Amino acid sequence: MRIVLDRPRCEGHGLCEEAAPALMHLDDDGELVLDREELGDSETAAANAAVRVCPVAALRLS
Amino acid sequence: MSRPRRVVVVGHGIAGLTAADTLRAEGFDGELTIVGDEPRPAYSRPALSKALLRDIDDLASHTLPPSDHGAVELLGVRATALDVGRRRVVLDDGETLPYDGLVVASGCRPRRLGAEAATGTGPGTGAGRRDDALALRNLDDALALRERIASRPSVLVIGGGPLGMEIASGCLDAGCDTTLMSLGPPLLDQLGRWLSDLLVDAARARGLRILPADAPRPPADLVVTAVGDVPNDAWLGSSGLLGGGRLVVDSRGRVRQDVVAAGDVAAFPSTDGPRRTPLWTSAIEQARVAAAALLRGDDAVPYRARPYFWTEQFGLSVKAAGVMPAAGDPVVVDGTGDACLVQWPGAAAAVNYRIPVPRLRRLCETAVA
Numbered sequence: 001m002r003i004v005l006d007r008p009r010c011e012g013h014g015l016c017e018e019a020a021p022a023l024m025h026l027d028d029d030g031e032l033v034l035d036r037e038e039l040g041d042s043e044t045a046a047a048n049a050a051v052r053v054c055p056v057a058a059l060r061l062s
Numbered sequence: 063m064s065r066p067r068r069v070v071v072v073g074h075g076i077a078g079l080t081a082a083d084t085l086r087a088e089g090f091d092g093e094l095t096i097v098g099d100e101p102r103p104a105y106s107r108p109a110l111s112k113a114l115l116r117d118i119d120d121l122a123s124h125t126l127p128p129s130d131h132g133a134v135e136l137l138g139v140r141a142t143a144l145d146v147g148r149r150r151v152v153l154d155d156g157e158t159l160p161y162d163g164l165v166v167a168s169g170c171r172p173r174r175l176g177a178e179a180a181t182g183t184g185p186g187t188g189a190g191r192r193d194d195a196l197a198l199r200n201l202d203d204a205l206a207l208r209e210r211i212a213s214r215p216s217v218l219v220i221g222g223g224p225l226g227m228e229i230a231s232g233c234l235d236a237g238c239d240t241t242l243m244s245l246g247p248p249l250l251d252q253l254g255r256w257l258s259d260l261l262v263d264a265a266r267a268r269g270l271r272i273l274p275a276d277a278p279r280p281p282a283d284l285v286v287t288a289v290g291d292v293p294n295d296a297w298l299g300s301s302g303l304l305g306g307g308r309l310v311v312d313s314r315g316r317v318r319q320d321v322v323a324a325g326d327v328a329a330f331p332s333t334d335g336p337r338r339t340p341l342w343t344s345a346i347e348q349a350r351v352a353a354a355a356l357l358r359g360d361d362a363v364p365y366r367a368r369p370y371f372w373t374e375q376f377g378l379s380v381k382a383a384g385v386m387p388a389a390g391d392p393v394v395v396d397g398t399g400d401a402c403l404v405q406w407p408g409a410a411a412a413v414n415y416r417i418p419v420p421r422l423r424r425l426c427e428t429a430v431a
Contacts, residue, residue, distance in 0.1 A: 011379070015343060018420050021420075030416020030417055055109065057126055060127050
């Protein structure tokens with residue numbers, strides 16, 4: 001499973017970082033950086049939480 | 063406590079959806095049923111008064127990823143009563159749903175002004191017909207408003223809170239002559255003087271006319287009200303669960319052992335007593351706690367209010383964390399003018415300034431320099 005970021009949609013709320021700090025973070029410019037794109041089974045729950053919390057649906061799993 | 067085998071979630075907004083996701087993430091593999099009064103999947107409500115209203119070409123700004131909780135979704139159906147003794151939810155289609163764990167996430171609806179106050183006086187308002195005033199709560203409301211403002215009517219927005227201001231901003235962007243009536247300065251009660259002044263200045267610069275609530279009503283083709291919300295708890299009226307007319311929960315979202323609540327409908331403990339916090343992130347955080355408490359009782363981590371709020375209006379994007387309204391002038395931590403990061407004791411805000419929420423929250427907890 002992978003995380004996919006729709007960058008133009010991202011507004012930099014960073015709620016995803018809070019939900020899955022091991023998988024993503026906002027850099028110093030407030031741009032979202034995916035630290036891990038390919039996910040192991042143990043990371044799916046955190047990734048789902050990050051996807052769900054985004055109010056502009058900029059993240060999805062594929 | 064014994065773990066439930068059959069959970070019903072009443073409400074299909076972000077609180078209900080998050081509760082369902084959390085139940086599964088916490089290992090609940092029993093029967094899960096979600097009841098939603100709208101005939102559609104859950105969506106992002108904050109987008110309705112922001113991107114959906116503003117970006118006329120984008121009809122997808124409110125969509126959320128598809129769910130994978132495997133619940134039975136009963137959509138377009140409303141809960142009408144709850145029998146806590148027999149553990150049954152009664153639906154408006156005549157069905158009853160048995161449960162051994164219940165999540166109440168039925169949200170809220172717009173407060174409506176009385177018939178007299180909502181009487182339109184201008185052309186096109188069909189004087190006296192109360193239903194002429196639109197309100198914005200769900201997707202249908204937002205689509206109706208989008209459609210109405212596309213023909214550039216003159217608009218009167220009643221209510222100077224964040225929702226009213228976002229609606230006014232969207233109407234101005236659509237090219238509508240727009241007036242807003244507000245009880246006191248817009249946003250003052252919610253955000254404090256500094257942010258209120260900033261946003262009101264930006265609104266006026268874009269052409270928003272602001273009138274006090276007791277001024278004579280100007281004529282307008284379209285009236286939109288945004289005067290607060292009322293929790294959807296009438297269906298709980300005969301259940302005995304409402305305390306003082308409210309659905310009061312404990313710090314883990316519990317009304318009783320087998321009933322939890324989250325989101326706009328639920329009054330959680332706060333330093334000011336039980337309080338509803340009708341915000342997106344609060345609904346999510348409360349739903350996580352409540353779902354965990356339904357499965358694990360006292361072992362669930364209690365809810366800790368960490369309000370995060372954002373608004374987009376009149377060309378400004380404001381993100382705020384901590385205790386609002388913020389009193390007095392803030393210290394500017396970074397940036398200047400219309401793009402800055404500011405801090406008050408116990409609160410912080412970013413104006414047209416991208417910052418991770420964890421950093422914004424940390425700033426709330428740091429002493430002001």
